[in-house]
Amino acid sequence: MALANENYLKTPEIYCYDEIDKRVNAYKVLHPSAKIIRLGMGDVTRPLPQEVIKALHSAVDEMAAEGSFKGYGPPSGYDFLIEKIHKEYKSIGVSLDKESIFINDGAKSDIGNIGHVLGRDNIIAIADPVYPVYENATIMSGRAGFLNEEDQKWSNIVYLHCSAETGFVPSLPNERVDVIYLCNPNNPTGTVLTKSDLKQWVDYAIEHQSIIVYDGAYESFINEPNVPKSIYEIKGAKKVAVEIRTYSKSAGFTGLRCGYSVFPPELMVYTKLGEDVPLIKLWNRRITNYTNGVSYLVQRAAEALYSRKGKQETSELVDYYIENAKLIRDGLLALGFEVYGGISSPYVWFKTPNGMSSWKFFHQLLYEHEVIGTPGVVFGSSGEGYMRFTGFSSRENTLIALNRISRGKY
Numbered sequence: 001m002a003l004a005n006e007n008y009l010k011t012p013e014i015y016c017y018d019e020i021d022k023r024v025n026a027y028k029v030l031h032p033s034a035k036i037i038r039l040g041m042g043d044v045t046r047p048l049p050q051e052v053i054k055a056l057h058s059a060v061d062e063m064a065a066e067g068s069f070k071g072y073g074p075p076s077g078y079d080f081l082i083e084k085i086h087k088e089y090k091s092i093g094v095s096l097d098k099e100s101i102f103i104n105d106g107a108k109s110d111i112g113n114i115g116h117v118l119g120r121d122n123i124i125a126i127a128d129p130v131y132p133v134y135e136n137a138t139i140m141s142g143r144a145g146f147l148n149e150e151d152q153k154w155s156n157i158v159y160l161h162c163s164a165e166t167g168f169v170p171s172l173p174n175e176r177v178d179v180i181y182l183c184n185p186n187n188p189t190g191t192v193l194t195k196s197d198l199k200q201w202v203d204y205a206i207e208h209q210s211i212i213v214y215d216g217a218y219e220s221f222i223n224e225p226n227v228p229k230s231i232y233e234i235k236g237a238k239k240v241a242v243e244i245r246t247y248s249k250s251a252g253f254t255g256l257r258c259g260y261s262v263f264p265p266e267l268m269v270y271t272k273l274g275e276d277v278p279l280i281k282l283w284n285r286r287i288t289n290y291t292n293g294v295s296y297l298v299q300r301a302a303e304a305l306y307s308r309k310g311k312q313e314t315s316e317l318v319d320y321y322i323e324n325a326k327l328i329r330d331g332l333l334a335l336g337f338e339v340y341g342g343i344s345s346p347y348v349w350f351k352t353p354n355g356m357s358s359w360k361f362f363h364q365l366l367y368e369h370e371v372i373g374t375p376g377v378v379f380g381s382s383g384e385g386y387m388r389f390t391g392f393s394s395r396e397n398t399l400i401a402l403n404r405i406s407r408g409k410y
């Protein structure tokens with residue numbers, strides 16, 4: 001009899017976005033001609049940069065010819081792309097070993113995969129509200145303990161409660177934690193950790209021999225000078241942090257799939273006897289045994305983002321979404337909403353009117369204005385009473401949605 005990994009049964013059966021779709025579809029059945037606008041989605045909508053398309057075409061041609069055909073590549077990625085990433089870090093004053101950079105098929109994979117190289121008994125800390133994958137990966141890997149039915153919290157996860165009082169920035173835990181997931185700028189709140197905020201976390205991790213899994217998916221959206229682009233800008237961070245980045249949101253790679261993770265050789269984890277082990281050593285074993293790397297075509301596409309034209313096209317994409325987020329932010333502020341984010345992030349986080357629940361306000365927006373947001377509560381119980389809009393829609397739809405919302409009474 002083949003036994004199931006029952007930890008997988010402990011995560012919710014449907015991903016939060018399916019629940020939203022279900023409710024939107026119910027509305028559509030009754031209002032088939034409705035022109036619904038989605039300001040809730042976490043996916044980009046603009047096509048890929050031209051430089052990427054050119055690189056893809058020429059890589060396809062290489063694959064078609066005998067002299068330039070490529071079979072298996074290096075499991076951790078091609079040098080041509082690693083070189084570019086290495087140089088990009090150098091330009092912000094961070095010098096990394098090239099061996100510490102691992103190309104992947106997007107951030108989500110490594111957010112989950114990193115659990116494989118960490119001991120089962122680690123105590124995991126995650127912000128609340130935050131990107132749901134950190135919690136689900138913890139549950140599926142069997143590290144979450146027991147679910148408290150009352151507050152829907154897991155016994156072995158330390159939740160870093162974020163609220164309006166702290167500007168939706170997580171504060172240090174009172175107890176010892178071993179692995180800390182930090183997302184900066186944060187999804188869903190759009191809020192940021194400044195250099196001094198992040199220094200506290202690095203110092204905490206050094207003191208407690210913990211590690212930080214730093215999700216920098218929105219690094220390209222940062223445009224405030226006191227917010228670090230990389231955690232390695234903080235002194236000592238190489239000893240405690242893995243940094244995960246992706247081309248998904250900045251360059252429209254959500255469908256193409258490419259990103260990278262950094263495992264500095266200084267970063268140690270510990271055996272039960274207290275001996276230190278470089279995490280990169282375990283990661284290399286994982287990579288060589290569990291993957292043959294990312295498609296050559298996709299890595300050539302990512303490389304194209306580092307040319308002068310590629311950089312320009314990427315920054316145009318980012319600016320487009322940031323401008324949408326700014327319009328949303330300003331529009332909501334003008335209507336009297338309490339608003340967070342939307343400055344160094346495509347996400348705008350705001351309080352529902354009159355203490356309404358997230359789902360109730362979701363329905364009000366849908367039924368009165370045919371606009372969809374993401375209920376804050378799907379990102380954790382501290383998100384209850386809040387809503388997330390994103391700048392990932394088209395400019396036109398963003399403006400129409402704002403206009404519709406401005407006609408409401410709150």
Ligand SMILES: *Cc1c(COP(=O)(O)O)cnc(C)c1O
Nearest residue numbers: 106107108131187217246248259
């Ligand atoms: C979108 C997103 C990801 C996933 O990125 P992929 O590279 O497409 O897998 C990871 N982390 C956060 C916080 C995200 O919002």
